Amino acid sequence: MAHTTAIRHLVTSHPTGLEINLQRQTTGSAPWHGWYKFPKLGLALTYYDFHNPVLGYAVSASPYISKPFSRGPRHDFSLRMGAGLAYLSNPYNQDTNHKNTIASSALNATLQLRFEYDYALTPHVGLLVGLGLNHYSNGATTKPNFGVNLPSVVLGLNYHELRSFAQVNANAPAPMEVGQTFFNVSTSVGFKQRNPSDRQKYLVNSVTAAVGRRVNRKSNLLAGVEGFYDRSLKAQLADTTRAGIKQPDVKKAGVFVGHELLFGQLAFVSHFGFYVYAPYKSSTAYYERLGLKYHFTNFLFGAVDLKIHRGAADVIEFKVGAKL
Template identity: 30%
Template structure:
């Protein structure tokens, strides 16, 4: 779904441009691909090399949440990777990133960086010309980056940096195979911020008062997935949920409620001992709970669901969702997430909701 890739990029651009104070980060990358099985040694022949360039903007303290996260930076990053393997080829990705300080000192600091976006890979599975690439089924993919970093300050404008973490590529089962690439990555580089350090617009933060009332979220979404054999039929997935929302701290809200799922793939399920599919029920129902990590209009969501209605006798009884929301107009929000079962991607989820 190229529309979902475009939506991710547009949301990340919007959030990035709302920040302040430009800086440029650059680093070289070396990686180790984490194997997902013992049957693909042909994909693990060398250590990938790459470069990363970020354009970042530091928040200016104009909103309380800037202080909650110690003046984080937001921006865009371009990552180029050469996997140095004929079956995997090369990758280039564009991601929105958030860089959150963990511990600040006069001459050094620790920080945590997380990014999400889209990627293009030059090589993907093809049953005629590239059967050995069982990691990537499509050239367009989602990309994810999570890094722990250390900065040493040469001056207020120049820092040396070292980072370690995971860079991930996959298409969320939109096109199989979808084992995904998980690259444990090490980076060394430098950061440059022109101009003088600016003082925050707000020197004090308003005392946090926990709301006593619950809020409610109504959401509807859809996704698409492919089932084996590769290159086969695509199945639409629809879901709706109603979640109660309770603010539990400055940074966190807790949500709990019910979700209904309609998956067209389940219509073609053939029970064991039968030759032809029956008229199957494509629906499931679950209790859904999760945490929203709040950053102004941007929200990182982590959710878990437990099926309470599941007429099909396959799949686990629980699932997870990881993604983000963007509160784009008053109480309306849009959401993008990856639904997983037992660590494997089930489908992407794109939708819109309303809070009241």
């Protein structure tokens, strides 16, 4: 899909692909299973041929969760969300493949969103139809990186060991943490390339302090402050500032509000923030963040976040923190 004019020359074909899924039906062994109407958890192994010699092919592995909207004895309508890693065979190369402005690294992150309808043909086999979107991007770690947006129509077969399953804890009580306030402190590291001609990877750091509250079984709300140090901005200033002129500070500070959608120890994170200190105006005055967060213990967590400026990836943040 030509989501920007810079990749319009690459949209010349209809990619085709094959996907194998291994999935498990949750039955209530954890309280959140019932809160989300017993979703399926799975791993998708996907191959797409772009039918374009500039782009080659993509192979990906994506863990996912599939949440049902409507479920009956013979049908299942659900929304599937997944994230993982992808290999793109023909990344950008300034000497040999300069037309591929979509992706400049072989290793990329992938996101998958799909609506699926499964209709039972037999007690164990279902006909699957779906409408989805696959996205591949390296999060500006290497440039150019406009990313691949690949809409898809899906046709397949599902094998169910047990189409009807026993459900326990369908109405599990809300956890004791609902209504309680907590504090998070964290730090992150990331790497980004400034432009295609400068192949150096620059270090990006952040520190965050936030206060949060568990508002219901599925959600945390947060607000916080954070600081950023992007060393690629120093290199950018060195190229554009005339000799003898004092360069502005490239450090930035921001405030944000956020939401965490909870799946047991795992959470889907979304933040929206504003810079309150940014002497060097290198981007929009606001930023967004999407990511996955996992609590290894009640105290320690890790996260992988994508920081965004007006829809364009800024940096992938690898984060570690503590809940106080």
